Each structure stands twice: as structure tokens, then as C-alpha cells.
Amino acid sequence: METNAKTGKEGVNLQGVPETLLWPLxxxxxEQKREDRLLDDPFSADLVDRIDYDFExxxxxxxxxxxxRARVIDNAINSWLMTNPSxxxxxxxxxxxxxxxxxxxxxxxxxxxxxxxxxxxxxxFLSVEERMEMVECSxxxxxxxxxxxxxxxxxxxxxxxxxxxxxxxVRDLLxxxxxxxxxxxxxxxxxxxxxxxxxxxxxxxxxTYTVPPMPWALNYGxxxxxxxxxxxxxxKRKMTYAEPFPERMRPYSYLLAFPWLTNRLAPxxxxxxxx
Ligand SMILES: C[S@@+](CC[C@H](N)C(=O)[O-])C[C@H]1O[C@@H](n2cnc3c(N)ncnc32)[C@H](O)[C@@H]1O
Numbered sequence: 001m002e003t004n005a006k007t008g009k010e011g012v013n014l015q016g017v018p019e020t021l022l023w024p025l026x027x028x029x030x031e032q033k034r035e036d037r038l039l040d041d042p043f044s045a046d047l048v049d050r051i052d053y054d055f056e057x058x059x060x061x062x063x064x065x066x067x068x069r070a071r072v073i074d075n076a077i078n079s080w081l082m083t084n085p086s087x088x089x090x091x092x093x094x095x096x097x098x099x100x101x102x103x104x105x106x107x108x109x110x111x112x113x114x115x116x117x118x119x120x121x122x123x124x125f126l127s128v129e130e131r132m133e134m135v136e137c138s139x140x141x142x143x144x145x146x147x148x149x150x151x152x153x154x155x156x157x158x159x160x161x162x163x164x165x166x167x168x169x170v171r172d173l174l175x176x177x178x179x180x181x182x183x184x185x186x187x188x189x190x191x192x193x194x195x196x197x198x199x200x201x202x203x204x205x206x207x208t209y210t211v212p213p214m215p216w217a218l219n220y221g222x223x224x225x226x227x228x229x230x231x232x233x234x235x236k237r238k239m240t241y242a243e244p245f246p247e248r249m250r251p252y253s254y255l256l257a258f259p260w261l262t263n264r265l266a267p268x269x270x271x272x273x274x275x
Pocket of ligand 1: 020021022024093095097113114139140158160161164
């Protein structure tokens with residue numbers, strides 16, 4: 001990949017859904033510069049400085065949503081690691097997330113699963129640690145599932161991933177996860193139906209960037225759907241993005257006073273347990 005002779009920055013050649021990995025990276029890097037930051041993530045800031053890509057032209061001014069998502073998931077992993085210190089975290093569609101370094105307890109294991117073009121970028125910009133394994137495949141393939149022993153206790157992260165699948169694919173993936181793993185946890189974010197519809201019509205974030213279609217969505221009031229997928233699923237926690245740090249999510253956090261609106265309009269984060 002080419003290095004920009006003027007800036008010394010390295011190019012990335014990503015399109016479609018893989019290109020979206022640069023968006024949460026941009027927002028986490030911006031968070032790092034704030035005094036009241038939700039995350040300590042110097043690696044993300046460093047990556048944005050090293051990558052030859054006009055982040056602001058594509059994604060506009062940074063916003064807090066991705067930092068909230070990252071912090072909520074970091075917290076969930078941290079508490080799981082308290083009781084599973086040598087446990088395996090599996091991050092599906094990990095992109096350039098630096099979560100390993102944000103939560104590492106020195107003994108956990110980590111499996112990073114993504115499409116080949118995204119893994120290529122990840123390997124180029126981030127180090128592969130001893131307790132980390134990279135798996136080049138679709139989250140929808142069985143290859144990554146077979147890497148882990150049947151019945152293992154794992155923590156599965158899917159941040160910014162499921163909305164790019166079809167409903168049948170999401171259902172099937174969650175079903176296979178519950179069949180394979182015991183006493184495990186799964187965490188992911190969900191977009192509401194209005195946002196999916198908007199994306200299917202071609203949703204422009206800036207003049208130069210259109211979000212890839214996001215076909216799968218579920219309204220906040222309908223999360224019972226997850227426990228219907230498999231009898232061993234329980235909802236451990238669900239929250240809107242505005243809930244954990246309302247002061248950072250104004251004016252959206254005012255929505256929370258109106259459950260009717262929240263249930264229809266709010267994106268959310270779901271933390272499931274597999275019993
Ligand atoms: C919005 S990015 C999220 C990246 C990362 N999880 C984060 O929060 O920074 C979406 C990621 O999903 C990956 N992806 C898209 N389709 C995938 C698939 N079928 N299987 C695995 N990963 C996929 C993309 O390559 C990209 O890394």
C-alpha cells in the first residue's frame with residue numbers, strides 16, 4: 001500500500017462495509033483528545049495520525065456515540081474477566097478496534113474475526129499479540145466457531161456489525177452461537193427501523209460519504225425478539241446510547257423521558273447471557 005510522500009501517512013484501500021471501520025476509529029481518536037473522555041485509547045489517536053484518509057471529509061465532526069458503545073462494551077468485558085480471567089473474548093467484525101489493549105488483564109485470550117481486506121489493514125497497523133489470534137473469514141462462516149471448543153465459555157463482541165446483515169442471517173448467527181457456547185455472553189448494538197430505512201435509500205453522512213445499506217434493524221421496544229431465538233438466551237442488560245452517560249448525549253438523552261419515543265426511535269446496546 002502506498003505511503004503519501006508529503007505526509008508520510010499510509011493509505012488504506014477499503015470500500016463498502018469494510019470502510020466503515022474507519023468511522024468508529026475516528027470517533028474514538030477524537031474522544032482521546034477530550035479532558036472528560038470516556039475512554040483511554042491512545043492507539044486510536046495514533047492510528048488516525050498514521051492513516052492517509054480524510055476522516056473529517058467522510059464522517060464529519062466527531063460524535064460521542066461510538067465512544068459510548070466502546071466504553072459500555074469495555075466495562076462489560078472487564079466485569080466478565082473478573083470471573084473468567086483466562087477467558088476468551090471473540091470480536092466479530094473488529095476492524096481497527098483497539099479494545100484488546102483497553103481491557104487486557106494479562107491472561108485473557110482474544111480472537112479477532114473480520115473479512116480479509118479488513119484483517120489485512122489490521123495486521124498492517126496494529127501488532128498481533130501473543131494471546132491474540134486473527135481469523136480471516138465472515139462472521140457468518142463456521143470457521144471462527146470451530147476455533148473454539150464446543151461448550152467453551154466465551155465473551156462475544158459484535159460492535160457495528162449486525163446491521164449490515166439480513167434478518168435471517170442475524171437470527172441464524174445468534175442461534176449458532178447459543179448452540180455452540182455455554183455460560184457465555186454476547187454484546188452488540190442495534191439500530192432502529194427508521195435508521196435502516198433511511199440507509200436503504202442512501203444516507204449521506206457528508207457530501208463525500210454515503211453509509212452502506214443497513215438492512216437489519218429492531219426497535220428498542222422489541223428486544224424480546226432475541227430471547228425467542230434460542231431458549232438459552234437471557235437479556236442481561238439493554239440500554240439506549242443516551243442512558244449510560246446522559247450528559248454526553250444531549251439532546252438525545254431527553255428522549256428517555258418518553259418511553260413511547262425511545263421504544264421506536266432509539267438505537268440500543270444489548271448484552272445477552274447464554275445460560
Ligand atoms: C462499523 S465497522 C466496526 C468495526 C469495529 N467493531 C469497531 O467498533 O471499531 C464494521 C466491521 O465489520 C466488518 N464486517 C463486515 N461484514 C463482515 C462479515 N460478514 N464478517 C465479519 N466482519 C464483517 C467490516 O470489515 C468492519 O471491520
